[in-house]
Amino acid sequence: MVAWKNTNAIYQIYPRSFQDSDHDGVGDLRGITKRLGHIKGEPGSLGIDAIWISPIFLSPMADFGYDISDYEAIDPVFGTLHDFDELVAEANRRDINVMLDFVPNHTSDQHEWFKQAVSSKDSPYRDYYHFRDPAPDGGPPNNWLSVFGGSGWEFDQASGQYYLHSFLKEQPDLNWANPVVRQKMSDALRFWLNRGVRGFRFDAVRWMAIDEEYRDDKINPNYQPSDDPYAAHIHNRSRYGDNLDQYLRELTEVVDEYDNTLIVFEDYQDTALSADEQIRRMYNINAQVSVPMNLDFTQTELLPRNFAKSIARYQRGKDPSAHMVTCLGNHDKPRVASRYGEDNARLMAMLQLTTPGLPIIYYGEEIGMVDQEIPSDRVQDPFEKRVPGKGLGRDPERTPMRWDTSPNAGFSHAHETWLPMGDDIEQVNVAHQQADEMSFLSLYKRLIKLRSEYPALRLGRYDSLVVSKLLYAYDIHHGSDRLSVILNFSDVEQGILLSENTEILLEVKPGQTKIDRRFVFVEPGNGVVIRYR
Ligand code: TEU
Numbered sequence: 409m410v411a412w413k414n415t416n417a418i419y420q421i422y423p424r425s426f427q428d429s430d431h432d433g434v435g436d437l438r439g440i441t442k443r444l445g446h447i448k449g450e451p452g453s454l455g456i457d458a459i460w461i462s463p464i465f466l467s468p469m470a471d472f473g474y475d476i477s478d479y480e481a482i483d484p485v486f487g488t489l490h491d492f493d494e495l496v497a498e499a500n501r502r503d504i505n506v507m508l509d510f511v512p513n514h515t516s517d518q519h520e521w522f523k524q525a526v527s528s529k530d531s532p533y534r535d536y537y538h539f540r541d542p543a544p545d546g547g548p549p550n551n552w553l554s555v556f557g558g559s560g561w562e563f564d565q566a567s568g569q570y571y572l573h574s575f576l577k578e579q580p581d582l583n584w585a586n587p588v589v590r591q592k593m594s595d596a597l598r599f600w601l602n603r604g605v606r607g608f609r610f611d612a613v614r615w616m617a618i619d620e621e622y623r624d625d626k627i628n629p630n631y632q633p634s635d636d637p638y639a640a641h642i643h644n645r646s647r648y649g650d651n652l653d654q655y656l657r658e659l660t661e662v663v664d665e666y667d668n669t670l671i672v673f674e675d676y677q678d679t680a681l682s683a684d685e686q687i688r689r690m691y692n693i694n695a696q697v698s699v700p701m702n703l704d705f706t707q708t709e710l711l712p713r714n715f716a717k718s719i720a721r722y723q724r725g726k727d728p729s730a731h732m733v734t735c736l737g738n739h740d741k742p743r744v745a746s747r748y749g750e751d752n753a754r755l756m757a758m759l760q761l762t763t764p765g766l767p768i769i770y771y772g773e774e775i776g777m778v779d780q781e782i783p784s785d786r787v788q789d790p791f792e793k794r795v796p797g798k799g800l801g802r803d804p805e806r807t808p809m810r811w812d813t814s815p816n817a818g819f820s821h822a823h824e825t826w827l828p829m830g831d832d833i834e835q836v837n838v839a840h841q842q843a844d845e846m847s848f849l850s851l852y853k854r855l856i857k858l859r860s861e862y863p864a865l866r867l868g869r870y871d872s873l874v875v876s877k878l879l880y881a882y883d884i885h886h887g888s889d890r891l892s893v894i895l896n897f898s899d900v901e902q903g904i905l906l907s908e909n910t911e912i913l914l915e916v917k918p919g920q921t922k923i924d925r926r927f928v929f930v931e932p933g934n935g936v937v938i939r940y941r
Contacts, residue, residue, distance in 0.1 A: 410696050410729050411670040412607065413867075416860045417761070418458045418507060418672075418768045419447055422739045423486055424472060425808045425827070426771060428820035435808070435819070437464065437487035441495045443811075449502035452842050454774060455856045458505035460609050460672075462739060464492070468518045470578035471790055473509075474611060475516035479596035489603075496604040507607035507670070508600055512593055512659070513615045514579040521592075522580050529567050536589050537580050538572035539564070540622060551624045552646040555638050557794040560646065574615045574646065576790055584616050584655045594662045601663065607670040608663065610698075613656060614678060617649030628679070636800060644680040653693055660694040671698035672733050672768075676707075687725030695730035701768070702734050705760070706741040710748045710897065712880035716872045719763060723870060732765035737773060743805045746779040751933040754851055754916045755895045758935040761855040762893045764868045764884060769852075771809055775841055776848035779804035780830030788827060803827055812839035851916060858914050858937065864889045874904065894928065895935040903929045906938065913937045 427439025440461065447456050463473030466481040473483065482489055499506050515522055524533035540549040540561075548561035548570050554577075561570040562577040572581045582589050597608065625641040656673070663669045675690055677683050690700035704718035722732045736744040736756055745753035753776060760767045782803045787793060792801025807827045811818030816825055817833045834840065841847035859865045864886035874881040878898035884891045891913070896902045908926055915921050916935040921928060930936055 410731065411668050412458070412505065412731070412766065414863075415457045415505065415766060416856060416866060417456045418460050418766060419454070419456045420738060420768055420770045421459055421461045422771060422806055423461055423464055425806055425819075427809065427811075428822060428825070431821045432485070433820055433822035433825045434485055436485065437482070437491040437495050441491070441498050444495075444498055444502055444504065446838065447502070448504050452838075454853060455860060456769070457503070458507060458607070459499065460507040460607075460768065461509065463509045463511060463611075468516055468578065470516065470576050472788070474511055475514070475518075475576065475579045476511055477516040477518040477520075479593070480599045493603060500604065505606040506604065507609060507672075508605050509611055510597065510608040511611040512582065512584075512655075513612045514573065514575060514581045517578045517580055525580075526564055526566065526571075529569070535586050536583055538583050538618075539567070539569045540572070541569055550622050550645075551641065552643075553625075553638050553641055556791050557637055572618075574612070576794075581615065581618075585620065585651065590655065590658060594659065597659065597662050598665075601666045601669065606666075606668065607672070610656075610659070610671055610673050613673045613675060614647040614652070616655055617652035618647070619645035619649055626680075634798075636798065637795060639679075642680050643678065647678065648681060648686075648689075653689065656693050656698065660698045664694070664697045669697065670731075672766075673698060673700045674703070675700040676703045683721055684725055687722055691726045691730055695727040699726070699731045699733055699766075702732055702765075703738075705734060705736050705744075705756070706738060710752055712875045712878065712895070712897065715759065715880060716875040716882075719870055720872070732763070733768060734760050734763055734765060735768045735770070736760055737770040737805065738768075739770070739806055740802055741805065742799075743770075743777060743779050744773060745776050746804075750776055750778075750848075752897060754848065755897060755933070755935045757848075757852060757855060758893065758914075758916055758937070759880070759895055761852075761859050762865055762884065762891075762937055764864070764866060764870055764886075766866075770805075774849055774852040775810065775836050775838060777807075777810070777836055778832075780807040780828060782828065786828055810837035812837055845918065854914055862886075862889070862891065862913075864891055890940040892938045892940075893935065894930050894938070896930045896932055899932045901929055901931055903927050907940065909941045910938045911941060913939050 424435050426435040427443045428435050429438035464486045465476045466478035466483045467473045467476050482492055496506050521533045521536045524531045525537050548559045552560035554560045555575050560574055563570050573579050574581050623645045625643050625645050628642050631640045702722050708714040789801045789803045807830045808819040808825050810833050817837055841849035864884045868884040868886035871883045873883050879902050881894040914937045920931045920934055921936045
């Protein structure tokens with residue numbers, strides 16, 4: 409059976425920004441435990457079945473936890489293993505599954521393996537990473553780039569060789585062709601599974617397998633100088649190597665040794681593969697246990713045809729029983745309410761939470777948080793520091809969660825929080841929105857409740873109905889149940905002809921939709937879920 413079959417949603421927690429319990433201005437595990445009532449099990453809860461926590465492992469924090477120096481230890485900034493066990497126990501008590509972030513592609517340069525590897529060319533750890541001789545001209549071995557700017561290769565003075573780092577030079581890539589590496593990484597998964605973890609989000613998987621001959625990537629003929637410098641190449645050799653499927657399958661088998669466990673792969677559409685081929689490939693790994701994320705909605709223009717096309721592709725490419733995992737945002741992308749505007753973000757919430765599959769809600773989306781401006785002396789993200797001024801920095805979407813109107817919005821008692829708290833806290837906080845029926849939070853709670861009540865919304869079949877420039881309608885079928893969702897992104901009222909005997913289950917703007925016999929009239933900026941009796 410498909411893992412996490414009936415899970416209504418996953419809530420992504422960026423742990424530095426959720427709740428600070430020890431007054432250092434950075435969120436931590438005890439903070440998360442304290443706030444689990446926001447997720448489930450209390451009167452004002454969202455009612456969400458699972459959380460994914462971005463990395464909490466020992467790390468020098470060059471990339472805020474995505475550079476791990478010990479896969480089996482908690483970083484002191486987040487707390488202790490004991491705090492972690494308490495978090496899992498409290499989550500279990502509330503029937504919340506805990507998913508951790510697993511970073512297989514690279515370690516920190518401070519990991520013991522890498523320290524040993526650079527200590528000598530003969531170290532048994534040398535082959536844990538990709539060390540290569542320079543090109544004949546003394547430069548890097550090939551043209552591969554780092555996502556965070558510049559060459560993907562760093563010169564190691566001591567040995568005269570280069571090592572590969574697809575991200576920061578402080579994040580050397582692991583050599584997955586080495587079976588010992590695969591063994592060690594499987595052990596790390598078991599370590600957390602034995603502590604009650606029920607799933608993983610696998611970070612940056614497409615970089616794990618590379619061309620074994622280390623041939624150059626293709627040059628992207630459509631590249632514009634104003635683009636992200638990484639887009640200058642088509643990454644046809646430095647990603648999606650032939651062995652990727654095998655490496656990932658092995659890991660799914662480890663996770664599948666445990667009951668009802670799920671892996672979601674971070675997997676953006678890649679210019680080197682056709683979208684259909686990529687989706688099929690990632691679903692073919694082990695679709696009962698592991699599924700790719702559909703990250704299209706985090707970076708597409710606001711156009712129903714783009715949404716419909718993306719959903720259709722995933723429906724086509726996946727095994728019918730497998731989840732489609734949809735995301736509106738995450739810790740790497742501008743927030744949905746900033747990209748599309750706040751009214752459209754409400755419609756997007758309805759779209760995401762009425763589409764069958766497994767939605768991931770990024771913390772703060774449920775209160776309509778927007779990107780915050782980061783003064784230059786407060787920039788934290790290494791991406792912004794290395795490639796400044798292109799809007800690539802990720803701090804704006806990582807600012808702390810807002811709970812109430814107390815100092816630092818209830819996030820921390822510290823004098824200064826790690827990123828600024830930002831503006832509009834009076835309106836954009838949980839306590840304020842609890843009391844307001846028209847708030848983002850109330851909408852999210854209503855949508856999640858509906859999703860929990862109607863199996864069609866989790867397990868049904870999606871069929872598109874109307875896809876025009878700014879109107880989007882689709883049907884969900886499940887057994888004899890039929891629902892329609894109508895989303896009006898335009899600024900005029902839209903009438904849609906449906907069959908008779910319908911009732912309105914939920915509206916983005918309550919009480920504004922009129923049904924006149926077979927016609928449904930949806931106001932601008934409104935969205936409606938309709939049920940056929
Ligand atoms: O991101 C990998 C990824 O696909 C990047 O291209 C991402 O889009 C990038 O951050 C640009 O916004 C993952 C993590 O989500 C990210 O936070 C890490 O920095 C990265 O891996 C390295 O571990």
